[in-house]
Structures are given as C-alpha cells and as structure tokens.
Amino acid sequence: MNSPLPAASDPASASRHRLLLVVYTAAIFTSALLLFSVQPLFTKMVLPRLGGSPAVWSVAMVFFQSLLLGGYAYAHYLMQVRNRIIPVVIHLVLLVVALLTLPLSIASGWGEPPASGYAFWLLGLFTVSIGLPFFALAANNPLLQAWFVRTGHPQGHDPYFLYASSNIGSFLALLSYPVLLEPMFSLHTQNLIWTCGYGVLILLIAGCGVLLLKSPAFVMAKPGADEVDAPAPTWALRARWIFLAAVPSGLLIAVTAHISTDVAAAPLLWVLPLSLYLLTWVLVFQSRPLLPHSWILLLQPLAIAGVIVLLAIGGEQNLLLTLGGHLLCFFVIAMACHGELARARPAAKYLTGYYVALSFGGMVGGLFAGLIAPFTFSWIAEYPILIAFAVLCRPTGRERFAKWSWWYWPLIAAVAVAALAPSLSSGRLFTWVDDHRVLFIADVAVLSAIAALILNASRWKLVVTVVLALVMIRAYPSDDGRVETVRSFFGVHKIVVTTNNQYHVLMHGTTIHGAEKFLNDDGTPVTGRPEPISYYYKDGGIGQAIAAVRARKGGPIRVAVIGLGSGSLACASQLGEDWKFFEIDQSMVDTARDPKYFTYISKCDPDMKPVIGDARLTFAKEPDGVYDMIIVDAYSSDAIPIHLATEEAMEIYKQKLTPDGAVVMHVSNRHLELASVVVGIADANDLKSWVFNEDSGRDSEYIFSTNVVISARQPADVGGIATSDKWALTEPEDHERVWTDDYSNVLGAVLRRLRDGEN
Numbered sequence: 162m163n164s165p166l167p168a169a170s171d172p173a174s175a176s177r178h179r180l181l182l183v184v185y186t187a188a189i190f191t192s193a194l195l196l197f198s199v200q201p202l203f204t205k206m207v208l209p210r211l212g213g214s215p216a217v218w219s220v221a222m223v224f225f226q227s228l229l230l231g232g233y234a235y236a237h238y239l240m241q242v243r244n245r246i247i248p249v250v251i252h253l254v255l256l257v258v259a260l261l262t263l264p265l266s267i268a269s270g271w272g273e274p275p276a277s278g279y280a281f282w283l284l285g286l287f288t289v290s291i292g293l294p295f296f297a298l299a300a301n302n303p304l305l306q307a308w309f310v311r312t313g314h315p316q317g318h319d320p321y322f323l324y325a326s327s328n329i330g331s332f333l334a335l336l337s338y339p340v341l342l343e344p345m346f347s348l349h350t351q352n353l354i355w356t357c358g359y360g361v362l363i364l365l366i367a368g369c370g371v372l373l374l375k376s377p378a379f380v381m382a383k384p385g386a387d388e389v390d391a392p393a394p395t396w397a398l399r400a401r402w403i404f405l406a407a408v409p410s411g412l413l414i415a416v417t418a419h420i421s422t423d424v425a426a427a428p429l430l431w432v433l434p435l436s437l438y439l440l441t442w443v444l445v446f447q448s449r450p451l452l453p454h455s456w457i458l459l460l461q462p463l464a465i466a467g468v469i470v471l472l473a474i475g476g477e478q479n480l481l482l483t484l485g486g487h488l489l490c491f492f493v494i495a496m497a498c499h500g501e502l503a504r505a506r507p508a509a510k511y512l513t514g515y516y517v518a519l520s521f522g523g524m525v526g527g528l529f530a531g532l533i534a535p536f537t538f539s540w541i542a543e544y545p546i547l548i549a550f551a552v553l554c555r556p557t558g559r560e561r562f563a564k565w566s567w568w569y570w571p572l573i574a575a576v577a578v579a580a581l582a583p584s585l586s587s588g589r590l591f592t593w594v595d596d597h598r599v600l601f602i603a604d605v606a607v608l609s610a611i612a613a614l615i616l617n618a619s620r621w622k623l624v625v626t627v628v629l630a631l632v633m634i635r636a637y638p639s640d641d642g643r644v645e646t647v648r649s650f651f652g653v654h655k656i657v658v659t660t661n662n663q664y665h666v667l668m669h670g671t672t673i674h675g676a677e678k679f680l681n682d683d684g685t686p687v688t689g690r691p692e693p694i695s696y697y698y699k700d701g702g703i704g705q706a707i708a709a710v711r712a713r714k715g716g717p718i719r720v721a722v723i724g725l726g727s728g729s730l731a732c733a734s735q736l737g738e739d740w741k742f743f744e745i746d747q748s749m750v751d752t753a754r755d756p757k758y759f760t761y762i763s764k765c766d767p768d769m770k771p772v773i774g775d776a777r778l779t780f781a782k783e784p785d786g787v788y789d790m791i792i793v794d795a796y797s798s799d800a801i802p803i804h805l806a807t808e809e810a811m812e813i814y815k816q817k818l819t820p821d822g823a824v825v826m827h828v829s830n831r832h833l834e835l836a837s838v839v840v841g842i843a844d845a846n847d848l849k850s851w852v853f854n855e856d857s858g859r860d861s862e863y864i865f866s867t868n869v870v871i872s873a874r875q876p877a878d879v880g881g882i883a884t885s886d887k888w889a890l891t892e893p894e895d896h897e898r899v900w901t902d903d904y905s906n907v908l909g910a911v912l913r914r915l916r917d918g919e920n
Contacts, residue, residue: 193330209804232299406522475639675727702869713880724795834913
C-alpha cells in the first residue's frame with residue numbers, strides 16, 4: 162500500500178529530514194572515528210610482543226582490511242532481507258555482544274609469540290582479541306548508508322556523500338592519535354575513552370534504526386524509475402573496481418614500511434600515509450571535488466616519476482624529504498586511483514556490492530604487500546611493483562599523433578639496451594653509468610611522464626617505460642660494491658662488500674648497523690682477532706663504557722647484550738668473561754655466524770648460543786643480580802623498539818644487574834633524540850646517567866660517531882666515566898614526561914632532533 166509523499170514544504174517533513182541527516186551523519190562519523198582510532202591504539206598494544214617491528218603494522222593492516230571485507234559482505238547480505246526490522250535487530254544485537262568484550266585487551270594465551278610464523282600468529286591474536294568489535298564497526302558504513310536510502314530522505318538516491326563523512330571521521334581519528342591522544346593519554350586511558358565512544362555509537366545506531374522503522378512504508382514499495390533502468394555492473398567493471406582499490410591499498414602498506422623502517426614502528430608514521438589514503442576518499446566523493454580529477458590525472462605521471470627518482474637517490478636522505486616526497490607522491494597516485502573508482506560508482510541500488518568490491522580490492526592489495534611479498538622477495542620489491550601497477554590505473558584514451566606512435570616501441574627498446582647492457586659488465590662503461598645512475602634513471606622516469614602528458618601514450622607503453630626505470634634502480638643500486646639481501650619478518654638486511662673488498666657492511670634500511678675490515682690498507686688480508694669498528698670501536702662510547710666497568714671491577718665481567726647485529730661485540734669480550742647475547746631475528750644470527758659475511762663470532766665466540774626472542778620477554782627470565790653490565794643495542798636501522806626504552810624495561814635491566822652494575826644504551830639516531838628518554842627512565846628507577854656524544858671523524862674507516870647513555874646506582878659504579886670530560890652527568894628534563902609501557906611520545910623525540918640537530 163502506497164501513501165502519497167509529503168510535500169517538500171511540509172514543516173514536519175523538513176524537520177524529519179533534518180533529524181535523519183544529523184543522526185545518520187553523526188553515527189557514520191562516530192563509527193569511522195572509532196574504527197580507525199582502534200587500529201593504531203591496539204597495534205601499539207601488540208608491538209612489544211614482536212620487538213617493535215614495523216612489520217607488525219603491515220600485518221595489522223592485512224587483518225583490518227580483511228575484516229573490513231567481512232563487515233561489508235555482512236552488510237551486503239543483511240540488506241537483501243526485505244523486512245526492515247530484522248537487519249536493525251540483528252545488527253544491534255551484534256554491537257551489544259561486541260560491547261561485552263570491551264575494554265580492549267590482548268586475549269589470554271597469546272602473550273608470547275612462537276619461534277616462527279609470526280605473521281599468522283599475529284592474525285590469530287588480532288582475530289581473537291578485537292575481531293568481534295572491529296567486525297561490527299566495519300559493517301556500519303555500508304549498512305547505515307543502505308538504511309538511509311530506505312528512509313525516503315530526498316538525498317537517499319545518492320548517499321555517497323555519507324561515505325565522505327565516514328572518511329572525514331577516519332581522517333580526524335588518525336590525525337588526532339599521534340598529535341593529541343598518544344602524547345596526552347596513556348594506553349589505559351585511551352582504551353577507556355574508546356570503550357565509552359563505542360557505547361555512544363550503539364545509542365546513535367539504535368536511533369538510526371528507530372528512524373528507519375518509523376519511515377513511511379511506501380519507501381520500500383517500489384524503487385525509482387532511474388534505479389530500475391540502471392544496468393547491473395558488468396564483471397569487467399567489478400574487476401576494474403577491485404584493481405583500482407588494490408593498488409593504493411598495497412601502496413599504503415609499502416610506503417608505510419619504507420618510511421617507518423628508518424624512524425620508528427610507531428603510530429606517528431603509521432597514520433600519516435593512512436590519513437592521506439583516507440583523505441583521498443573524502444576528496445573524490447565530494448559532490449564538488451576540491452581537486453578536479455583531470456588535474457590529478459595530469460599530476461599522476463609526475464608523482465610516479467617522483468617515486469622513481471626518490472628510490473634511485475636512496476641512501477641517507479633528509480627526513481623531511483623522505484617523508485614529504487614519498488607521501489606527496491603516494492597521495493597523488495591514490496587520488497588518481499580513487500578518483501577513477503568514484504567516476505565508476507554505480508546507482509544506489511548496487512551500493513553495498515560496490516563497497517564489497519572496494520573492500521575486497523583493499524584486502525588483495527594488503528595481502529600482497531603485507532604477507533605475500535615479504536615471503537616471496539628478499540628485498541622490498543612490492544613498492545616498485547605497485548608503482549608499475551599504478552600506471553595501469555590510468556583511464557584509456559586516444560593517443561595523440563597516433564600515426565607516429567609506432568616509433569615509441571623501437572625507441573624504448575633501444576633505450577633499454579643502452580641502459581642495461583653496461584650492467585652486464587664491470588668495465589669503465591659500467592663505472593661511468595653507475596656514477597651517473599640517478600641522472601639516467603631520472604631521464605627514463607621523465608620520458609614516461611612526457612609520454613603520458615604530451616603523447617597521451619597507451620598504458621602499456623607507460624608501464625614498459627616505468628618498469629625500465631625501476632629495473633635500472635635494481636641494476637645500478639645506490640650502495641657502493643656488491644650487495645646481498647636477507648629478508649625476514651623483522652626487515653631487510655643488506656650485506657654490502659665495498660668496491661675494493663676492504664669492508665663488509667651490515668645495513669638495515671639506510672643505516673649502517675655494523676661493519677668489519679677484511680683487508681688492510683695495503684690489500685693484505687686482516688688476520689687474527691677482528692677489531693670491532695663502526696659504533697663499537699674501543700675509543701667510542703660503548704668501548705669506553707666496557708673498559709670503565711671492567712677496570713672498576715678489576716677482573717672478568719659478566720655481560721648481557723640485547724641485539725646481535727654483525728656480532729661486533731663478541732670481539733669486545735676478554736678471556737674468562739661471560740657474554741650472553743639476546744636477538745629476536747634468527748636470520749640476523751645466521752648472517753652474523755656466516756664467515757663469508759662477518760667473522761666476529763666465528764673467530765671470537767664460535768660457541769655462542771644467542772637467546773632468540775623479544776628481549777623484554779626472554780631477558781626477564783634471566784636470574785636477578787648477576788650482570789655487571791647490560792648493553793642495549795637492539796635497534797633495526799634508525800627505527801626503535803619503544804618497549805625496550807621504557808620505565809618498566811629499565812626496571813627489568815636494574816633487577817638483573819649486580820649491586821654495582823651498569824646499563825649502557827646505544828641511542829645514536831638520525832631522526833629521534835633518545836638520550837633524554839633514557840635519562841628519564843633511568844631517573845624513574847633511581848639511577849644516575851652519563852651521556853656520551855662524540856664524532857669520531859673517521860667515517861671513511863667505518864668508525865662512526867656514537868651517542869651512548871650509561872646508567873648506574875652510584876658514580877663509583879661507572880669508574881672513570883664519572884670524572885671523564887667526555888661524559889656528562891645529565892639530569893632529566895622537568896617538562897619531559899617519562900616513557901612507560903603505557904605512554905610514549907615519538908613526535909616529541911622527532912621534534913627535539915629537528916630542533917637540536919644531530920649533535
């Protein structure tokens with residue numbers, strides 16, 4: 162039975178429409194706020210279980226994207242029910258049941274990870290711990306939009322503006338987390354705030370359900386004529402939706418891993434790319450886009466060329482250049498992909514199916530970058546692969562100067578031969594090309610942009626050109642000398658043999674993590690016991706600390722070392738001493754043991770048996786009061802495992818020390834100022850701290866400046882360090898909050914480094 166539609170000028174009708182718009186917008190906004198704030202919140206809770214590895218976030222993103230697909234599919238099938246009461250009741254029951262599992266916590270029985278299979282263990286932990294509340298949240302966006310269509314609101318024919326509202330909530334949640342929530346509140350307080358917000362959301366969704374059920378019955382009677390005439394999306398179009406969603410989703414994980422490897426596995430660097438990713442959804446679904454799609458399509462080839470140049474430069478880039486460059490290019494590429502998705506969106510009657518396709522594509526991209534690639538490639542291949550796929554996201558178009566376009570294939574073939582042939586040799590031509598590698602790679606990248614912007618060349622011509630530039634990056638790496646890579650859950654390690662074969666260098670990201678001298682300056686092999694270099698030379702901060710504690714004790718010392726690296730500190734021990742190493746990454750142990758890479762262990766401690774696992778868990782099992790010195794040097798690249806630099810971590814170190822023992826923490830870092838953090842956590846445990854920061858001036862010998870903090874109960878415990886003019890007794894900063902397992906402030910550490918520089 163149909164009722165006549167109330168006149169638009171009817172005050173009661175207008176009031177009802179305003180109420181509908183306010184309540185539905187508020188519910189979708191709040192849901193998105195909770196959905197995306199829980200991601201950095203809970204992942205930060207999980208980080209200490211796996212050494213603070215950046216890969217934890219990559220796997221977390223796979224989980225979130227997969228469950229988002231599940232939520233969208235649930236909403237899609239729930240809305241096939243013609244009765245309006247059943248979907249409302251089912252979803253409210255689901256939300257209430259999920260509320261009973263809060264506040265958020267790591268499920269019992271998931272405290273300690275297994276010896277292998279970390280990624281699948283993490284997926285299980287996330288599923289058991291927060292699967293139900295996240296699943297319920299994931300369904301809200303498409304479900305509430307479908308309800309809105311059925312309320313009869315005048316804007317119900319095109320509810321995609323609510324998707325923009327959802328993404329604004331997501332965007333604000335992510336931006337506020339590292340800037341406001343993380344610096345201001347502990348994890349416990351954040352958890353309580355989030356739980357209260359979940360309760361408020363249930364009330365809002367209940368209000369949406371009531372408004373739907375009170376809507377006139379005629380709304381459900383017949384679809385509009387425009388919807389009847391709208392053709393169903395073809396399978397080819399659905400496949401295009403999935404591809405367009407998969408590429409930026411995969412790039413999101415690849416870019417995040419790339420930039421967080423050299424800074425920290427922390428919400429600050431997780432949310433920057435994710436915020437931009439969500440911002441693109443907000444912008445493309447505006448009724449009047451702020452950035453016209455035609456402009457973005459013009460910028461996309463330049464962004465792709467920009468990524469190629471940044472990857473070609475490699476090495477030690479300025480932090481702002483690294484972050485700004487990669488994030489800006491990612492934003493443009495994601496805008497182009499999502500803009501194409503917005504242009505291809507179907508009529509409102511196919512809305513939930515559209516969202517299922519988008520979430521499926523997001524999951525596929527996440528699976529590739531977060532799970533498949535790390536197990537398939539020994540280097541970060543997913544980033545350039547996805548950059549090449551991004552070219553295929555461009556719309557098809559008619560080539561300009563079509564009758565002359567045949568010459569492009571012979572041209573690119575000739576360029577490929579000229580560019581790659583020298584890489585097969587090792588003569589002067591290779592050296593000359595390698596010396597000018599960035600220029601040549603940039604030229605090919607610019608060629609791809611010219612082909613796109615001026616010739617409007619086909620996507621396949623552009624892909625071949627971009628792939629050529631990316632292959633050149635691999636053929637002419639930025640590292641001098643031979644390079645081998647080893648990849649594990651904890652990152653990609655590079656072993657670089659310098660061009661003259663004199664040094665073997667261990668790198669993670671762009672940071673040297675250890676080195677060994679194999680040839681003397683006259684070219685003869687180094688014989689005997691290797692001398693530790695890089696950050697571990699005898700006159701550096703760590704070397705001086707070891708000598709001071711040894712002299713203070715007047716005999717052999719017992720030492721615990723957290724972090725193995727190249728094994729340099731194995732050769733810092735002396736006869737009769739007991740040194741025990743703790744390392745989370747078995748591949749790192751295998752690399753350090755292999756004499757073709759490094760000989761520290763094989764020559765100085767061939768019977769070494771490192772304890773494998775996260776040091777917060779394994780070291781806590783050590784007996785109390787037995788170590789004269791604990792050396793904490795567990796940082797991969799410049800990224801820091803934050804849970805090893807907290808008040809609670811220092812309490813564990815202190816418990817394991819002898820009454821006159823000392824803790825030495827290596828805090829050299831290009832992007833974060835950490836000395837004050839260590840001083841603060843030491844003071845919270847009634848320990849005094851001395852800071853060493855000196856430039857060796859011997860970088861060419863792979864002997865680097867070091868920033869080291871030694872902490873002990875009394876000045877006498879650190880021997881000559883207490884009176885050395887190279888070490889400064891340092892008090893904690895009054896205005897600087899102590900880092901705990903419940904609180905850390907990476908943004909503050911970044912700002913202090915930018916303010917003070919590296920000295």
